[in-house]
Amino acid sequence: YPNYDAPNEDGNAYPKALAIDSVGNAYIVDKGSSNGYDASVNGIYKYNLNTGKVTAMKFVDAGGTLVGMTWLYSVNVDSFGNVAVLSRNSNMIALFRNSSVNAETFINTSGWVEDVASDTNGDLYFISYGNTNTGNSVFKCVLDNVSVSGVSLSCSTKIITASTSFTLKANVLPSNAT
Numbered sequence: 001y002p003n004y005d006a007p008n009e010d011g012n013a014y015p016k017a018l019a020i021d022s023v024g025n026a027y028i029v030d031k032g033s034s035n036g037y038d039a040s041v042n043g044i045y046k047y048n049l050n051t052g053k054v055t056a057m058k059f060v061d062a063g064g065t066l067v068g069m070t071w072l073y074s075v076n077v078d079s080f081g082n083v084a085v086l087s088r089n090s091n092m093i094a095l096f097r098n099s100s101v102n103a104e105t106f107i108n109t110s111g112w113v114e115d116v117a118s119d120t121n122g123d124l125y126f127i128s129y130g131n132t133n134t135g136n137s138v139f140k141c142v143l144d145n146v147s148v149s150g151v152s153l154s155c156s157t158k159i160i161t162a163s164t165s166f167t168l169k170a171n172v173l174p175s176n177a178t
Contacts, residue, residue, distance in 0.1 A: 019077045024049045027057075027083055029072045043072045044085050044099070057083075057101045059094050067106055078118035080145045086116045086126060093126060093141070107141055118155060121145065148177045 026047045046055040071089040078084070083096040084100035085103075093116055094103035113127040114177045117126050122145040128137050154169040 016073060017075045019053075019075045019083070020049070021081060021083075022079075027075050027077060027085075029075045031072050031083055043069060044068075044075065046081075055101055057096060058103070059106075061101045061106065067075045067092075067094070067103070073113070074115045076116045076118050076124070077087075078122040078124075079120055080122045080147075082117070082118075082122060082143065082145070084124055086113050088112055088114065093124065095124075095143075109139070145176050146174060146177045149173050 014031045015028055017029040019027045021027070026049055028045050028047055030043050030045070043059070044057045046057060047053075048055075048087065059069045061067055069085070069087040069090050071087060072085055073088040074086040076084045081097075081099060085094045085096070086092075086109075087094070089111045089112075091111065091113060093107040093109060093113070095105040095107065096102070097104045107124070109126060109128055114124045114127045114129060116124060122143050124141040124143060126139050126141070128139060150173040152171045152173060154167075154171075158166055158168070160166050
């Protein structure tokens, strides 16, 4: 595989966690450091294992505002392609859906969170400890995942001649599939 070289801020790159999806992308979380490095700026990268292309992912809300995420500790990719990144100090999980490079949802957690995982339904589980209300606990976050029921193509047959091209378009059904 090509070498993974993520951009870093003043040499503070500190890879902490890794998850790989079913289509050959590795998601690498950069923890940041204790000297004020803001992992929100460049804390998670999608690294294509086939091409070596690195894409920076961003922690921005629906309005395009950067959301502070520090001390990133865990990353998880579920069977729907959702990517969840856990921020230990920010007590938050950022959720990237549908191969987006911008986080779509931010889930507030209670107490320090240490790890995140998912089940076959795509529901998230995370470990929280030191919470004054619940102690050390495992929490479940149910996500609204919609499975693909089919794919329709723009045409069923097409004859083309040499040196010509044709674009076949695919539509995922239902249109709101996760």
